[in-house]
Amino acid sequence: MRTAASGRIDLALEGITKTYPGAVALDGVSLSVTGGEIVGLIGENGAGKSTLLKILGGGIAPTRGTIRIDGQAHAQLDPARAGALGIAFVHQELNAFDNMDVTANILLGREITRGPLGRLDRRAMAEAVRPVLDLVGARFGPEDQVADLSLAELQQIEICRALSRDARLLILDEPTSSLTLAESARLIDIILGLRRSGVAILLVSHRLSEVEACADRVVVLRDGRKAGELVQGAITREAMTRLMIGRDLERGRARAPRPPDGAGGRAALALAGLRTRAFPGAVANLAVRAGEIVGLAGLVGAGRTELARAAFGIDPPAGGEVRVNGVALPPGDIAAALREGLCLVPEDRKSDGLFLDFSVAANIAQPNLRSLSRRGVVDRAAEARMAQAARRDLGIKAASTDQAAAELSGGNQQKVVLAKWLAMEPRAIILDEPTRGIDVGAKAEVHDIMRRLAARGVGILVISSDMDEVISLSHRVAVMRRGAIVAELEGDRITEMNIMSSAVD
Amino acid sequence: MQKKDLGLAVLILIVGVIVAIINPRFVSAVNLANTANLVGLFGLFSIASAFVIVTGGIDLSIGSVIALLGVLFVDLVVSAAVPWPLVVLIVLAAGALIGLAHGWLVTRVGIQPFIVTLCGLLIYRGAARYYTHDGTAGFTFGQSIPSLEAVIAGRSLGIPHATIAFAVVALASWFVLHRTVFGRHLFAVGKNASAARYTGIDAARVTTLAYVICASLTALSAIFIAMYTRSVQPSSHGSFYELYGIAAAVLGGFSLRGGEGSVIGVVLGVILLQVLQNLVNLLGIPSSLNFAVMGSVILAGVIADIQITRYRQARRARIALAETAGSPAPADR
Numbered sequence: 001m002r003t004a005a006s007g008r009i010d011l012a013l014e015g016i017t018k019t020y021p022g023a024v025a026l027d028g029v030s031l032s033v034t035g036g037e038i039v040g041l042i043g044e045n046g047a048g049k050s051t052l053l054k055i056l057g058g059g060i061a062p063t064r065g066t067i068r069i070d071g072q073a074h075a076q077l078d079p080a081r082a083g084a085l086g087i088a089f090v091h092q093e094l095n096a097f098d099n100m101d102v103t104a105n106i107l108l109g110r111e112i113t114r115g116p117l118g119r120l121d122r123r124a125m126a127e128a129v130r131p132v133l134d135l136v137g138a139r140f141g142p143e144d145q146v147a148d149l150s151l152a153e154l155q156q157i158e159i160c161r162a163l164s165r166d167a168r169l170l171i172l173d174e175p176t177s178s179l180t181l182a183e184s185a186r187l188i189d190i191i192l193g194l195r196r197s198g199v200a201i202l203l204v205s206h207r208l209s210e211v212e213a214c215a216d217r218v219v220v221l222r223d224g225r226k227a228g229e230l231v232q233g234a235i236t237r238e239a240m241t242r243l244m245i246g247r248d249l250e251r252g253r254a255r256a257p258r259p260p261d262g263a264g265g266r267a268a269l270a271l272a273g274l275r276t277r278a279f280p281g282a283v284a285n286l287a288v289r290a291g292e293i294v295g296l297a298g299l300v301g302a303g304r305t306e307l308a309r310a311a312f313g314i315d316p317p318a319g320g321e322v323r324v325n326g327v328a329l330p331p332g333d334i335a336a337a338l339r340e341g342l343c344l345v346p347e348d349r350k351s352d353g354l355f356l357d358f359s360v361a362a363n364i365a366q367p368n369l370r371s372l373s374r375r376g377v378v379d380r381a382a383e384a385r386m387a388q389a390a391r392r393d394l395g396i397k398a399a400s401t402d403q404a405a406a407e408l409s410g411g412n413q414q415k416v417v418l419a420k421w422l423a424m425e426p427r428a429i430i431l432d433e434p435t436r437g438i439d440v441g442a443k444a445e446v447h448d449i450m451r452r453l454a455a456r457g458v459g460i461l462v463i464s465s466d467m468d469e470v471i472s473l474s475h476r477v478a479v480m481r482r483g484a485i486v487a488e489l490e491g492d493r494i495t496e497m498n499i500m501s502s503a504v505d
Numbered sequence: 506m507q508k509k510d511l512g513l514a515v516l517i518l519i520v521g522v523i524v525a526i527i528n529p530r531f532v533s534a535v536n537l538a539n540t541a542n543l544v545g546l547f548g549l550f551s552i553a554s555a556f557v558i559v560t561g562g563i564d565l566s567i568g569s570v571i572a573l574l575g576v577l578f579v580d581l582v583v584s585a586a587v588p589w590p591l592v593v594l595i596v597l598a599a600g601a602l603i604g605l606a607h608g609w610l611v612t613r614v615g616i617q618p619f620i621v622t623l624c625g626l627l628i629y630r631g632a633a634r635y636y637t638h639d640g641t642a643g644f645t646f647g648q649s650i651p652s653l654e655a656v657i658a659g660r661s662l663g664i665p666h667a668t669i670a671f672a673v674v675a676l677a678s679w680f681v682l683h684r685t686v687f688g689r690h691l692f693a694v695g696k697n698a699s700a701a702r703y704t705g706i707d708a709a710r711v712t713t714l715a716y717v718i719c720a721s722l723t724a725l726s727a728i729f730i731a732m733y734t735r736s737v738q739p740s741s742h743g744s745f746y747e748l749y750g751i752a753a754a755v756l757g758g759f760s761l762r763g764g765e766g767s768v769i770g771v772v773l774g775v776i777l778l779q780v781l782q783n784l785v786n787l788l789g790i791p792s793s794l795n796f797a798v799m800g801s802v803i804l805a806g807v808i809a810d811i812q813i814t815r816y817r818q819a820r821r822a823r824i825a826l827a828e829t830a831g832s833p834a835p836a837d838r
Contacts, residue, residue: 335707337705338705344703351699351700352700352703353700355764357696366700367704367705369689369690376685376687377684378685378688378689406821
């Protein structure tokens, strides 16, 4: 098909640095992997793994450093070059076309045709696919419909797609994050089988037990630097965790005590045995007191966003109850949640939090129209006053409140989202990654707003993958793993080590 | 929005002045009154269409509803001799029911609006033809109901009542869309259904109401149109009117993706389309080119609009860039 590089790959990243204006994503990271070897790549959220993978895939160019493949040095790759050299990805999100069969999915864009009209040669295609299906031990055939396959099988299709392109280095990004335990074990078997056939594997995973089970070497990243490398024998959960978080952050910090329980022991927000559709077997119990900031920590994919959405009513929960100030909410009823004073600042502010083309004032007014109107007619003067007050109180930097939300910076957009909820005077508020993608200054302002809210008696539940944020803001930290709240830390016990050792499995 | 409306108004004036210079008959009282009458008739269902378009939906059944309810109206008034004010109420209620059905199918059953109303287009047309056994429903020669004629087809101070009805409906719609909570909810659901959900809006209720308003206004226009044509030929009556309504709304700044547009815009869109049609007649352009002229103008208008939007987005990006320069960019790692 294509004249690709062949034989076992010999890849080495040397001193890779990637800087963005004002931020260093990677700082002199070196990593090597050769055919027939499994290398684990681990690190906390934001340690630089994704940047490193994008450099390998040719999506971004490193600022400094060399990518050496089979002895030849490259300053950077592009996606086509990376593919031709035999580098292939299996992404966290699976990109299957469920309107086609297995063969069509694996050979998409490289279909085998016959005759002058370019008729698809279905038999030849099925023959071409069969060997790679055998290689992963697939329990489905070339003609099966992809719509009928399980998530784990979709992933096998992704692997087959990579193998059918003569992949020599297979990069698996959190491959087991949405698989069951049995499926994960099966995937590890497949990976071990591929190693025997001479493929190099780079395994990025939060599941340390899986890394422990199959990796020949492990590279640990922390804050964009290589924190260390472990070789077989030294690869233990404890060693990996220690390298991931560093030793210097062991001590807990002094922090304000939890506020006392509300009248009658009522929490501002209580999740009682809440179960999400994504993790129907896992139970979450949590109480957030009035005036308390509770951090919800966990690795990406632990089910934190799903829990927030179920609590607010975006997705109906699989079971359990949500109470706001003692009042149980009807499941899946957002309007009721808002009425009782529960708000959610969604993770994706552009698609869920804002009407980008609408003005700042209209965005803030949207959930408050009831209080801003009389007999269904909007009081536009009151609307303008609300927007002006919010702009002043939260320091929203906008030319005017008539400016479209899309024209604001990320931090100011987030303040608009906060403003619309604050005007409702909520009892409890859930924030999902409230400072992701906003600059340092705005981040501090958002933190300040959250502290002020708590001081006014609002119960705050904040989901964050930013460990410093969680540790510095929270009175208490709840840790999630596979859809369940597995630990609650308080006071001196809120340390990165404690959080991480609960979060990984 | 306002700039867009202003541009459209200027365009209407320019076209009007040019036509008036070439053919002074354009500004004669008779021609102006006729054009105003047509603006009223077409404007009623164009506004109806706009209510659905703002939610991101579409109504393809408007022409067929006009035929079915036109047949019903004429038949009840002429053949069944039911008092006409009662018939008006019956027809409006029938329209509301049709809208309720559309809204239910779109929001509760989850069928795409295009498909729901396409089926409506076929069903109502067929029903209209069956109702009259494919005959024409109309007033027999010399037959007349003076009070009905006076109210629906009459004129006050030389202004056709269809025009007055349109003006009233336009004013009320402007108020509802641009000044009430319900109007805000319509725009919110159309612009970003997900964000609307997060603010607690019952999108299904809002959308259903939009279809009810749309079909009710269509029913109102059906009465005026039936009294204008005085006979309803169910196989062709109202054909393509839904597309005319969509065209007027798009010309007036409504986006078919929803969440954008103004009532002033759709009113101006209706006027421009009628002036263009008038222009074709008065300038002696072969009337077979009628649709081609309309289509070209709409296309030009939409292209101009896209260019303006691109320019605005480019400016937005420049502003955002200037703001983040110096402060650390969000490192995606």
